[in-house]
Amino acid sequence: MVKKTKPLIIKEPRSTRDGYGQALLELGRNKNIVALSADLTESTRAHHFEKKYPSRFFQCGVAEQNMITMATGLALEGKVPFASSFGVFLPMRCLDQIRISVCYNQANVKLVATHCGLATGPDGATHQALEDVAALRAIPNLTIIEPCDYHQAIRATKAAAKLRGPVYLRLHRAKLPSLTTSQTKFQINKAQVLQKGTKLTIIGSGPILNEVSKAVEHLNFKPEIINCHTIKPLDKKTILKSVKKTKKALIIQDHQISGGLGSAVAELLSQTIPTKIKIIGVKDKFAESGSPEELLYKYKLDSHAILAGIRNLLK
Amino acid sequence: MKLTNLKSLQLMANQVRQDIIGMLYHAGSGHPAGSLGMADIFTALYFNVLKHHPKKPLMKNRDRLILSNGHICPARYAAMSRAGYFPYKELKSLRKINSRLQGHPSRVDLPALELSTASLGQGLGVAVGMALAARLNKQHHTIYCVSSDGEHDEGSTWEAVNAANKYKLNNIINIIDRNNIQISGYTHKVWPLKSLKEKYQAFNWKVFEINGHNFRQIITTIKKAKTLNQPVCIIAYNTPGKGVSFMENRFEWHGKAPDKEKSVLALIELQRARKKLLKKK
Ligand SMILES: Cc1ncc(C[n+]2csc(CCOP(=O)(O)OP(=O)(O)O)c2C)c(N)n1
C-alpha cells in the first residue's frame, strides 16, 4: 500500500511562478530533486522548497553564470537541478553556460525564469525579459515551455522533471485568472486547443492568452484558439491541422516579435502552407516602467490590439 | 550649489531621505534599504564632491558617476533633483508610465545618469572603459562608480577590478555600499565575501574604509583618493535603511515599498530628526 503523505499546499497561489513553487515543493519528495537560486529565492518561489529541504537547496549568490555550471555538475552526477532567476538574468547573463555546459552536454538541468514579459511592470525595461525565447530558441537539445497559468505551471514543472534533458520554463509575476484547471491534461510538445472555431487560428503562449479571451468576446464568430505552451519543439501537427482549416493565423506572445513564438510559427507555416499571418508582440523596443495593464496597452499587446489585428487579418 | 558645513549637508541628506520615502510610497514598489543607506554619500557627491553642472549635465569635463547597483536609484534621483537637475515634483513619477524616472536607471531617458544599470556587476567594467577613454583623451575628470556588496558576488565585478589593475588606472574610484544585506538575507549567509579590503588590495587597489554616514570622512577620503596614482576603492560601511528605525539593518526592506502607515511613521521620524538638526548650532 502506498503511504499517503499530507498534501503540501501553498496559500493564495495565482501566478505561474506560484505554480512553479508549489510543484517544486511537491517534487521535493524525490531525493534527486535539487534547487538553486541566485539571490532571488523568494521572487522565483523556490523558498518553499528551501524551507522544506534545506540540504538540497543551494544559494548561489548574485552569480548566475556559476549557478548554471554548478547545476550542470549536479545533473551530470544524477541529480535533477532546478535553477531559477529572473528571465533577464537567466538566460541572458549565462547564455554561454546554457549553450555549452547544459545543452551541448545534454545535462538534465531545468532552467526556470520568472518575471518574463512586459507584464513584469514597474521595475522597467531592465527587468522585463522580452528576448529570452529568441536567445534560446536556436540552441539545440533545449525544450522551451511557457505555461499560461498557475495550474498549467504546476503540470509543466512536473513534466519538466520527468523529461530527461534541458528544459527552460518561462514564467511570470502577474497573478491572473486561470485558463485551465487542476484537471486539465498537459503534455510537453502537445499544444492545447482552448477553443475550436473557424475563419482564424489564434496561437499564443503564457498569461497573455487572457487578453485573447477578452478580445474574442467582441467577435461575431468563434476563432480557433491554441495554447501553444511548448515553444520548442513546436507541435506542428496541431498547428497545421488548424491552419489548414482556417487559412489565417494570429500569433501572440509577451515577447519581442523577433525570435519568439510568432517566428517559430512563421518558420513552420512559410515552409509548409504559406498563410496570411499577423504576429503580435513588442516591436523591437525596450519598454519602460508602468503597470502591466498600461504597458500592454501602450505597447499594443492588449485585447484592443488583438482585436484590431484580427479585423485587419480578416479584411 | 555647494554645501560645505556639516549641518547643511545633514539637512540635505534628511531631505533626500524624506524624498525617498515619498517616492517609494507613491510608486508602490522599489528599494528603500539601500537607498536610505546611501543618502549621505549621494548628498556628499552632488553637493560637495562632484565636478558637475545640473543645467549642463553633459558638459565635457564633468566627473562621471555610474550607479552600478541601479536598484537604489531613488537616492540618486532625489539628490539630483535637490541639486537642480529637475523639479522635485517629478520625483512622484518614479516607476510610472511615461516617466524619466524609471524603476531602474535609464540613461536614454535621463542622460545625466551616464549609464543604464540594474543588471548587477556591469557598472565597474563600464567605469574602467570610461577611465581608459579619459586617459586617451587627456581629460582630467574622475570616474566614480557606486557599487554594492551584493554585486561583488558576480565574477564580472572581479574581472573589472583586475582590469583597473592591469591598466594602472589613477582616475577611478569605486565606492562600495557595504551594508551587509542583499535580497535573501545578510551577505555573510547568502554568499560570504570575507574581506573586500584584502581582495582589492591583492589587485593593487588602494583601499579606504569609512563610515558612510560621516560627511567629514566621506569628503576627506575622496579628496585624498583623487591625489593617488592607483585605482581607489572606498568601502563605505553603511546602515541599510538609515534614518528609519524600523528599516535599519533589516534585509526584509531591501525591495519592499512602505505602505501608507509605514510611510507616515518613517516621515515623522525623519522630520523629528530634522527639527533636532535645526536646533544644533
Ligand atoms: C545580474 C543580476 N542578478 C540579480 C539581480 C536581482 N537583484 C537585484 S538587487 C539584488 C541584491 C543585490 O545585493 P545588494 O546590491 O547588496 O542589495 P542591497 O544592499 O541594496 O539590499 C539582486 C540579487 C540583478 N539586479 N542583477
Ligand SMILES: [Mg+2]
Ligand atoms: Mg548590500
